[in-house]
Structures are given as structure tokens and as C-alpha cells.
Amino acid sequence: MAKTDIDGPALKRLLGAGVKGVARNVELINELNVFPVPDGDTGVNLFHTLSRAWEELEAATDCRAGAVAERFAYGALMGARGNSGVILSQLLAGFADSLLEAETLTSPSLAAAANAAVKRAYAAVSHPVEGTVLTVAREAAESLDEQMPIEEMMQTLLTRAQAALDETPNQLPILKDAGVVDAGAMGLVCFLEGMYEASCSAPVGMALTAPPRTRSAPPSPAPVETYGYDVQFLMRGAGLDIDAIRNDLEQLGWSVIVAGADGVIKVHIHADNPAPPLDYAVKTGAALDDIVVENMELQAAAVRRQSGQAAKSAPLAVIAVVAGDGMGRVYRDLTCALVIDGGAGKNPATQDFVAAINALDADEIIILPNNRNIELAARQAAEMTEGKRVAIVPTRTVAEGVSAMIAFGDGRDAGLAADATVAAMREAALATTTIEITRATRSTTLRGIDIRQGDCLAIIDGRIHAAVADYEGALLDALKAAGGDSKELATLYYGADLSPAAAEAMIALLSQDFPNLEYEAVYGGQALYPLIVSVE
């Protein structure tokens, strides 16, 4: 048996091959998104989680198998993005904990570690759902027999995982409806496939190259948003390529908005240094106009002075994940201490939350993930935090988060303790109905609704409600279903691609059918969702 044991360097090679297995399938995994909305990001999330794990492993010097697993798991924990990323990181952490400081991986220790991994992952999820990566990992691990040679174990893990993956549509009706297998589980299979291929194809100890970045690999995530400068200007000139300019500017800052036509492009960007975006714009040959540069740190300090808050410390502070510059401003305006730029299609990693928590001088911190797929990474960060109390208010949308922020302000005014504030925020979020309007990214049938690619989708509190030809129809239909007749206020947060006039026109239309509602249009600036409507 000894000759088949896996030592540290060999384990490192296998893990690297697993990362490659996921990296080459990022797009495939993304496409397994159940909902035809433009935020299919499981592949991207898993790739980022594993890339971070690999970076950590490459920097490590201890080459015992246990240490290799521990470094890889640590990197995954910090890099975990999206619910699938978090669960994968928990699997790896359970695996590593089981190995402790072992020099090599043996058949019995692999079997034990695989089962420990599954146990840890199940424990990390408050309501484990079968038909997901959890089921696939469990069935694969349970198939191991510690008498098996390690090569056979690798193969068994893969074949059982594949069989379990194929079964996921039978366990989760939503998968069957959408005609897909579970994306997170697919990711695990790709990982195991990479490891298996390496175990049988190459000699132990072969030099490992870094996992390739696939063409579909996304840009690196926006880190925690610092204040920096708000830079706005117009670019005038013929033949300006909006998409190319947007791509280039995204390398120079965050909250980038590039919009326009007919020789005039409006640029909005946040940057640590205002010079590079301006320099870039001049070099395109465009004439710059209406240049506005604002120091957001000084503005923030002025607001803090005005509001009588000490700049240094608040006993209780909120971190929120928000997409869109307008939406970010709304949150800061409501005294959110730190906004992480992210959301659908751009899930922050655990380490982003850890950095945000560390950046705040507050004893107690409340996180608003504003997305179901971001909540677990936030929880993982909370659990890794020492010395500060971190609570998660599990908001599912930015609109719910705004309601929670308003309750936060009331709680502060009333001098409520943190626990009571969190409870009030949770209640406020639950009392808010969110309608999201977007375009279907592909044709499918879900819950009896026929959806064609390009349809306008109305999503009510995360459930697809209607697929029709235009935004107006989708919103009217959804507002009716959301009980608009008996509600009081509809707030329309319009995205980067919708004009204020279009939002006002939408309100004029809505008020014909719902005359008793109060309305408000607010610039959100979010991508992908032209309208996010909060109904209270």
C-alpha cells in the first residue's frame, strides 16, 4: 500500500489539476443557472474560490500532505464566493482538518477525510438541500472503502459523483423544470475529474504549472470599496468605441459607467487616483468636457462632521453589498458605513467581507448581503471574525436592504441595542416586496411560464412571475401580483441603462392602474436589472 500513498507534492499536483478541471469548464458551469437571468455565476464563483486556494498553496513551503491540504483549504475559505464556493471551501476545510499534520495521504486517511469534509459542509448550511453539491459529495465519500488502493479511490469518487450529479434533477424539481443538473455539484465533479485525470496520467512529483485562466475567466473582483475620487466627464469625438472604453476604464477604477451615443460619451468612474482615467480619455483623441472630480473621502468626512458623528468609531456599523453607483450612494446616505460593490454576477468573496469587517472601527457589525447567493460567504466571514460581533440580516435584494437601513437609522435614534436593531432590520426587510425586471438570457419553461430569450422577466422576491414583451407589461403584471392595490409606496430604482425620463414615464403609466400608491423614482445605476422596484 505504501507505494501508492500520496505525499505533499503529489497532493499539491492533484489539487492543481482539480483547479484546472474547474477552470476549463467555467462557462459550462455558468450556463447551468436555473433561472434565465443574467447572473449565472456559479462557474465564476468556484473558479475564484479555487484560484485563491491555489495562490495560497503556491506560496506555502511546508510540503507535508496535511499542510498542503490546510493551505489550500485556507485559501478557499478566504476566497469563497457564492453559496457553491462557500460549500466547496467547507468541504476542503473538513478534508484538511481530518488530515491534521499527516506526512502523506493513505487510503484510510483519504476515506476518513472525505467523510469529514462532507460532515463539515452539511454543518455549514442551515437547511441542507438534497440534489445539490452536498448530496453529490456525500454519495461520493460514502462510496469509499478504506481497503481500496488510492488510484481506485480517485476513480470511485469521480464515477459516484457523476452518477449522483445525474440524479440531481430527480431530487430538485426546479432543476428538472429548467432541464439542468445542479451547477455547484457540476463544479465538484469537474474538480474531481481534474484530480482523477492527473492521478492516472502523470507520474507523482511532476512539476506543476499554474492553472490556466480560461478565456471566459472574469475580471478580478472589485475589492472593498474605498472612498477615493468620483470622476465624471464627457468625451466628445467621432468613432469612439463605447465598449472598448468601458473595458479599459474598468481597469482604472470601480463603479464605472460609460454611456452615450452620437459622438458624446458620458463617463463616470470612482478611482483612487483621478489622473489615469482622465489621461486615458485624452489619449483616445476625444475632447473632454464637463469634467468633475470630487474627493469622496473629504465629502464623507464632511458628512460625518455635519452629522456630529466621530469619524473614528461607531458602536454599531453596517456593511452592505450593493451594485450600482446610485444605489451605493443611497446606502451611504442612509449611513451605511461600508459598501462592497457587488451583487448578481459579481459575488464578493469571504475575504472581501473579512477585509471590510477589519476596516471598520466598530464593536458590532451588521452585514446586508442583499442576495441569497452572497449570504453564506458573509456568514463564513462572520464566523472567522474574532473580537467583533458580526450579525447577518439575510436580505435578498438591495430593496430589502434599503428598508433594513431605514430601520437601522430608527434603531440608532431610539438607542436600541444591537440585537433589537438587527431584529427590526430583519422585520423591515421581510415587509418589503421586491420586483426585479430583467431580460431572459435564454428560452426555457419554468413553473409553467414559457420564457423566450430576450423576454422581459418580472421577478417577485426571487420567483419568476411573468415573461412578456416589454418592461411596462412585466412591471404592471408583477405589481398586481404583489398586491399593489393595498400597498402604500412603490420606489423605482432605475438602472444604468434607463433614463430618468423613462422611469418617470413608467410611474405615470403605473399610477393609472394603481392610483392610490405613492411613487418615487431613484437612480440606482445597477447593471443587468433596468428596474428594481420596492413595494411597501
Add this chain to the structure above:
Amino acid sequence: MISSRIHIAADSVCDLPAELASSLGVSIIPTYVNIGEESIADDGVGLDRERYYRELPRMAAQPTTAAPSPGDAAAFYQRILDAGAEHIVSIHVPESLSGTLNAMRLGAETAGMDKITLVDSLQLTFGIGLQVWAAAELALTGAGLNDILERIQRVRDHCKVYAIIDTMEYLRRSGRVSSLVASLGGLLRIKPVIRVDHGDIEPIGRMRAWSRAEQRLRELTRAEAPLERLAVLHIANRVGAESFLESIRDIAPSDTLVIETTPTLGTHIGPGSIGVATLNRNWRR
């Protein structure tokens, strides 16, 4: 005509209706609204409240408000003393929000400090009025200074002023309570429910819809029942005030007043707002 030994005086921010002030023998010193070059006294003569509030949203420049001058104050006190009052209890808008009390103090130094007792009501609008009303009733019985001051204190402890601010725009323009404005934010339309307490305006609820704000105001008002006195306050929103009163008619005393708030205050709060000033029946105990 000054009949009681101790005379009660106040500024026009107390919102005591003119007939009531007259029947209680209360003297009111006007505060001022400055519109452009013109300074207009809120004395019930020069300033038509309804018309002022109708025009306020369209005014090019935000009007400002002003305290009486120390000279006004001295003359005001002198008139009362000349008419035969032995002592004046003078009840005013909080020093934390207005220069009025300071002007009255300077005026009192001229007229005779030993004959005048200044009181910071720590309240606004009819929250001051309730204190003035109760003090004047007691003064008419010939009560002494200490009894009157003690009564003012008790009324203050049992009265509440709550309001819904319809739009934050006027508070923002006025700049008088910038901390309140900053804490409420400016990007979303928020209708704050506020409380006046200890001379300060505090937000107690950030409401997003008027109907919700009104519901909150109703709950807060009901929590003060049983009521000895009630005034429903408004700024250019009599219809709103009256329909609000209908919704709490079961707890409203028969002599409930509907009062349009003084422009000296309303300029900073803005048209559309409604509120209440309540006095709980337990105040005598």
C-alpha cells in the same frame, strides 16, 4: 386690561389662538418673518398665514425668521408693567433653536429683571401654548409665582408634540437643525415623524409613505390618551389636519383646537406637515 397680579407673556411661536390669549389675559410678542427686504411681524395682522404658506413654495429666496429685538422686548414688558402687573412670567421658544429668549432677557434687564421670570418652554408651537394656557388659568385665580412655575413644569412633563414632516426640503434649506437633516439622509423621500423634547427636534421614525407616517402619528397620539387637551397642528394642510382629527375623534377632548402653525416655525418645516400637541389628563397629579 391687566387683572391678575402675575401676568403671563409669551412669543408668537406658542401658537395660542388670539381669542384664547385675549380671554386668558396673555400678552404675545410677535416674532418675525423676513421676506427679501421686508420684515413682517407674526402678530395676526401683518402676516396672513394661509397666504404666506401658499406663496412659500414659489418664493425665489428662502425667507428667514427673526426674534423680536431687545428693544421690542423692553417695550413689551414695560407696557405690561405700566398696566399694573406685579410680575411677569414670560414663556418662550427654546434657546437652543431661537434667539428669542436672549432678546427677551436683554429686554427684561431694561424693564426690570426682578419683576420678570423667563421660562424656556423646551417646546415648540402648541407645546409652548399648553404651558402658557395652564399658567394663565392659574394666574387668573391669583396664584403665586412658585405655584405657577411648578404648574408650567408639570404641564411640560405631560405634554408631547409630534409631527410628520412632509418634505425635508425646508429643513434642509433652513440649516437650523443640520444634524437632524444629515441623520435622515437626502436621496430617498423620507417623511420623518419627529418629536419635540427638551428643546430639541428628534426623529423617531423614518416613514416612506404618508399613510404610514399618519398611522404612526395616530399611534403616538393614542398612546397619550386620556387627553386633557389636544391641538392638531398643520402647515397649509387644514384638510389633512381635520381628517386626522376625525380618525382620533374618540380620544379628542371637545375643545380640541386645529391650529395653523406660526410662519416663524413653519418656514423651517414646510407646507403639508401635520402634527399634534397633547396634554395627558394625569398632568395635575
